[in-house]
Amino acid sequence: VRRLIVSQLFTIGSDAGSDPAAHGFVHMLQSIISEDLPPSIPPPLVFPIDFAEQASPWKDVTQQNFSDVLQRLASFEIIWGDRDAEKKLARTYLGIPTGTLADQVVPLGDLPLESDPRRDIEIFGDGYYRLLGHVALAEVLQTVREAEAADADDDRKRLILLAREQLREAQARLINWHKDEVLNRNLFDAGTQILARASARAGLDP
Amino acid sequence: MRRSLSTAALAVLALWPVAARAGEVIRVTDPRYFQTAHPVVFPGAEIKLVQVQFEGVPGDSNGKQITKQLHDAYLAQIQGLAGGAIVTYVIPDGQQVSSFRVEAEKVATQQIASMALWGRVVTDKSGETLVAARLSLVRTPPGVEARYQVMPSVGHGRAPAEVQGVIAAPVTQARIDFAPIRGDVMALVPFLSGLAYYYKGASREGADALPWLRQSANRLGSYVAQVPEAVDAAAVSQAHLFLARVFLRLARASPATASANLQEAGRHAADAARLNPYDASVPPVRAVVAQLAGGPGPVVRQFLADAVRLAPSDTTAQLNLAMVEAAMGHNDTALKTLNHAKDVARIQGKSESNDHRQVAEQLRRYGGP
Numbered sequence: 061v062r063r064l065i066v067s068q069l070f071t072i073g074s075d076a077g078s079d080p081a082a083h084g085f086v087h088m089l090q091s092i093i094s095e096d097l098p099p100s101i102p103p104p105l106v107f108p109i110d111f112a113e114q115a116s117p118w119k120d121v122t123q124q125n126f127s128d129v130l131q132r133l134a135s136f137e138i139i140w141g142d143r144d145a146e147k148k149l150a151r152t153y154l155g156i157p158t159g160t161l162a163d164q165v166v167p168l169g170d171l172p173l174e175s176d177p178r179r180d181i182e183i184f185g186d187g188y189y190r191l192l193g194h195v196a197l198a199e200v201l202q203t204v205r206e207a208e209a210a211d212a213d214d215d216r217k218r219l220i221l222l223a224r225e226q227l228r229e230a231q232a233r234l235i236n237w238h239k240d241e242v243l244n245r246n247l248f249d250a251g252t253q254i255l256a257r258a259s260a261r262a263g264l265d266p
Numbered sequence: 267m268r269r270s271l272s273t274a275a276l277a278v279l280a281l282w283p284v285a286a287r288a289g290e291v292i293r294v295t296d297p298r299y300f301q302t303a304h305p306v307v308f309p310g311a312e313i314k315l316v317q318v319q320f321e322g323v324p325g326d327s328n329g330k331q332i333t334k335q336l337h338d339a340y341l342a343q344i345q346g347l348a349g350g351a352i353v354t355y356v357i358p359d360g361q362q363v364s365s366f367r368v369e370a371e372k373v374a375t376q377q378i379a380s381m382a383l384w385g386r387v388v389t390d391k392s393g394e395t396l397v398a399a400r401l402s403l404v405r406t407p408p409g410v411e412a413r414y415q416v417m418p419s420v421g422h423g424r425a426p427a428e429v430q431g432v433i434a435a436p437v438t439q440a441r442i443d444f445a446p447i448r449g450d451v452m453a454l455v456p457f458l459s460g461l462a463y464y465y466k467g468a469s470r471e472g473a474d475a476l477p478w479l480r481q482s483a484n485r486l487g488s489y490v491a492q493v494p495e496a497v498d499a500a501a502v503s504q505a506h507l508f509l510a511r512v513f514l515r516l517a518r519a520s521p522a523t524a525s526a527n528l529q530e531a532g533r534h535a536a537d538a539a540r541l542n543p544y545d546a547s548v549p550p551v552r553a554v555v556a557q558l559a560g561g562p563g564p565v566v567r568q569f570l571a572d573a574v575r576l577a578p579s580d581t582t583a584q585l586n587l588a589m590v591e592a593a594m595g596h597n598d599t600a601l602k603t604l605n606h607a608k609d610v611a612r613i614q615g616k617s618e619s620n621d622h623r624q625v626a627e628q629l630r631r632y633g634g635p
Contacts, residue, residue: 099441259578265578
C-alpha cells in the first residue's frame, strides 16, 4: 500500500481541542485524496506520525530532512508544517522526491491549528489543488520508478503506459488550475517531460 | 461501446410507464444501509440520476439544503423527459458516510442509474458557501461515430480495393468534477438535465431522437452561456463536447439540416479542445466531425494522431488511426500502427478484438498482391 506520510501538526500546547483537530485534518486529507484523485491513480493511505512522540531520529520534519525521512520510511510523499505558535497556524508543505525537473517541496498553504480544519481551512483554495496535483504527480513518478525497475520489457511498457494515463487524467482533471505557477511548472510541464523521456527509454513513442 | 435500447426493453417501458415527474427522497437512518442491496426505485425509469447528500462539516446543514434544492430543481427540469427520474439519499445529522464517492457510485449501480451526483460543501471565512459537485456517468451514454468507404489510390501491381472504416468516438470521460461553485448551485441543473436528455436522444435514431436531442442542445447551451470559461474550464469543455455529440446526432437524424448541424458540432468540439487540451475524448469527436463534413484526410488523421498521443493505451484510438491511414493509401504506416495497437493490447493483457481482426483483414486485402 502506498502511503502519504503526514507529520502530526496539532501538538501546540496540550489543549483539549488538539486531538479532534488532528483527527479532522487526517480525515479531510483522506477524504480529498480518496474521492478526488483520477480513477487510474489508487489513493495512498494517509498515515499520520507524531515524530516528537516516536522514537525516531527526528524531532520534526523540515525541508532539510524530509527526503531522509521518506527514504527511511520507504515512502515517497510527505506533508509537514512549520508551526507558528504566535499565529497558531502551520505553513504546510508537500515533499516528493522528483529528481531535477520538478520541485521537491511544494507550499500548500497555511493551516489553522486551533479549530476543526474541515471548517476553517480554505480547502478549495490553491492549496487544495496543489495538494491533489502533486499527490497525483508523486504517484505517477512512483509508477515510473516501478516501470524502470521492472525486469520484463512488457511490464516496463505496461507501467509507462499506465503512468501516462495517470498523468493525463490528472492534467485533464486539474485543467482549471493550470495557470497556478507551481502546478503548471510541475504537474503540467515537468510531468509531461518526465513521461516523454521515460517513454523513450522504454521504447515507446513519446 | 454503443448501448441502445432493445425492442424488448422498449416494450417493458411501454408496460411500465414512468411518470414524467419521478423523484423520491430516501432518508437513510441505518449506517449500514449502503452495505446491502435494496429494491430498485422507479424500476422502469430509463434515465435515472442518483444523488447522495452533499457532505458538509459536522453541524453545518448547508449540505442537506443544497441536496434538496438540486433534487427539486432537477425534477422540475425533467418534467418533459418521459422515463427520467431522480432518487436522492439524505443522511441524518451526525452520521458520516465513509466515502461519498464509493457510496454514490455503488448505490447508483444497484439502482440501475445512469448518473450519480454527490459533493462537498464548506463555508469559507467570509461565511460564503462553496459547493464542489461530482458527477459520475455510471452507465456511459452512446458516443458518436463516422462510417466511410473510400477507394484509395494504389501503388504499382496492386489491385484497387475499397477501404471501409469507422471512426469510433465513445464517451470515455465518465467523471466530471465541477469547480467549486460560489452562490447559486442551480447553475448545475442545465448541465445535469442536458445530459439526461442526451442519454434519451442518443439511444434513438431518426425522428424519434430529434425532440430529445434538441432539448439537450438547449439545456447544455444554456449551461455554457451561463458559466464563464474562466470559472470552470473543465466542465464547460465537457458541456461543449456533449453539444458536439448532440449536433452530430442531429445532423444524422435530420439530413435536411445536416450541414448547419455539422458546423455547430465542429464549433463546439473546437471549443472543448481549446478549454481542455488534455481530454483524450475530444480529438476523436473532432475527427468524426471532420470526416462527416468531408474534411481532408490529413486533417482527420491529425485529430486521430492527437487522440493516440493523449491516450497511448487506448487501442480504439489506434485502430481509428490505422484505418484512416489505410484509407489515405499509407498502407505501411497503417500496418505499423495496427501492430503497435496489437502490442499495446497484449502488454495490457487484452486479447485481440474483433475490430482489430477486421482492420487487419482489410489491410491484408488492400495491401496484398
